[in-house]
Amino acid sequence: MTVLVVGSVALDTVETPFGRMEEILGGSASYFSYAARLFAPVQLVGVVGEDFPQEHVEEFRRRGIDVAGLIREPGRTFRWWGRYRGAMNVAETLDVQLNVFGEFQPEVPDEYRDAEFVFLANAAPEVQLQVRRQIPGARLVVADTMNFWIENEREGLLALLAEVDGVVVNDQEARQLTGVQNLILAAREVLALGPRLVVVKKGEHGAMLVTETDLFMVPAYPTTAVKDPTGAGDSFAGGMMGHLARCGEVTDVHLREALAFGTVVASLTVEDFSLRRLAACSTREVEDRLTELRQMTRL
Ligand code: AMP
Numbered sequence: 001m002t003v004l005v006v007g008s009v010a011l012d013t014v015e016t017p018f019g020r021m022e023e024i025l026g027g028s029a030s031y032f033s034y035a036a037r038l039f040a041p042v043q044l045v046g047v048v049g050e051d052f053p054q055e056h057v058e059e060f061r062r063r064g065i066d067v068a069g070l071i072r073e074p075g076r077t078f079r080w081w082g083r084y085r086g087a088m089n090v091a092e093t094l095d096v097q098l099n100v101f102g103e104f105q106p107e108v109p110d111e112y113r114d115a116e117f118v119f120l121a122n123a124a125p126e127v128q129l130q131v132r133r134q135i136p137g138a139r140l141v142v143a144d145t146m147n148f149w150i151e152n153e154r155e156g157l158l159a160l161l162a163e164v165d166g167v168v169v170n171d172q173e174a175r176q177l178t179g180v181q182n183l184i185l186a187a188r189e190v191l192a193l194g195p196r197l198v199v200v201k202k203g204e205h206g207a208m209l210v211t212e213t214d215l216f217m218v219p220a221y222p223t224t225a226v227k228d229p230t231g232a233g234d235s236f237a238g239g240m241m242g243h244l245a246r247c248g249e250v251t252d253v254h255l256r257e258a259l260a261f262g263t264v265v266a267s268l269t270v271e272d273f274s275l276r277r278l279a280a281c282s283t284r285e286v287e288d289r290l291t292e293l294r295q296m297t298r299l
Helices: 028-036 054-062 099-103 125-134 147-152 154-161 171-178 183-192 232-247 252-269 283-297
Strands: 003-006 010-016 019-026 042-048 065-072 078-083 092-097 117-120 140-144 166-170 197-201 207-211 215-218
Touching (some): 003 232, 028 054, 078 099, 125 140, 140 232, 147 154, 197 252, 252 283
Parallel strands (some): 003 042, 003 117, 117 140
């Protein structure tokens, strides 16, 4: 089955201890799509400006990503400038220029409206909710968010959470959203806000899934080659949703597998700048890394 993503397509400037790259392809929908296409067909809804290199659009197409929903508007493309230092655990945002993304009112094309697996990447909760309501028949709608919306758009975010099936947050966001420090209890509080599944990402410490009937933990794949952590969260979501769309089912067992695939794909993303590593990656490589992870965690 197909997976639909709505989110940012960006030109990023990224600084890490391994170098500085300017105006490289980024954005939540880009990372998500490059990851999810390893598992299932992907449809992308987003916006770019007149300055967005056409070669990036061709690269999406070349990887089988359907970009009929990627529109070009007059103006400049969304830009994000971030820096990672030390252990590279947190991104310091140095600048954000929303440009055409700031005005974006996503319209899901008619041919995408029967999508069954949908990812609402980080955006204003009100915009995410508008999209959610355009796809009432979807089987699984999962949303991402960030600290900015938890602080500044809490009401909108709560309205969104009441209408989605799942949410992915990092540990800090789970605590900030609920005021609860223990992550398991925090995840359960999030469940009470509406979603039936909550995924808490803990960076190098792995990820946790909480549903009404399950609690599952997966450690991060221990890569020693981290160069640029940008997009880890979005490609995690891409691996997770891609696997679920490939299976066409959302049982606890499939969700557990999906979490493991998300973890493995994220570990590949961070091994190079931008989408380079994911661009060169095959489904076989992902499967092999999952086999290694299984061996490393077997008691
Ligand atoms: P991640 O590291 O998975 O959280 O995602 C990083 C990507 O998100 C970068 O490529 C940025 O272009 C994009 N990004 C950063 N801030 C925002 C924002 N406020 N809204 C949408 N996308 C963003």
